[in-house]
Amino acid sequence: MKAVNLVTLLLVIIGAVNWGLVGAFDFNLVSALFGDGSAVARGVYVLVGLSGLWQLALFVRALQIDEPRAEAGGRLAR
Structure with a gap:
């Protein structure tokens, strides 16, 4: 999965x-x-578009599990 990302x-x-x-x-x-x-x-345009959707899904998932806050060590303001 990391390679696809x-x-x-x-x-x-x-x-x-x-x-x-x-x-x-x-x-x-x-x-x-x-x-x-x-x-x-x-x-190429189709692949770039599909890649954008894939990255959007990863971004939404990261927000749902509060990954940005976890990576910052909890230093982000709530």
């Missing part, structure tokens, strides 16, 4: 960098690498 986190980071480039420079790295509208580019 790392791969999905990497894909989410790649997606964030791509959106940053689109917003700042109107440059889509995925389209530049794989072709605008190509099947490979669409596959």
Whole structure:
């Protein structure tokens, strides 16, 4: 499971960098690498989207078990 978490986190980071480039420079790295509208580019977008959902589920689970507070050693204000 740790490998899946790392791969999905990497894909989410790649997606964030791509959106940053689109917003700042109107440059889509995925389209530049794989072709605008190509099947490979669409596959990358789908994988990034699914990875985002996976990471969202992990985030919600971490909040439900109060993991951020546990990792901070209870130093966070209530």
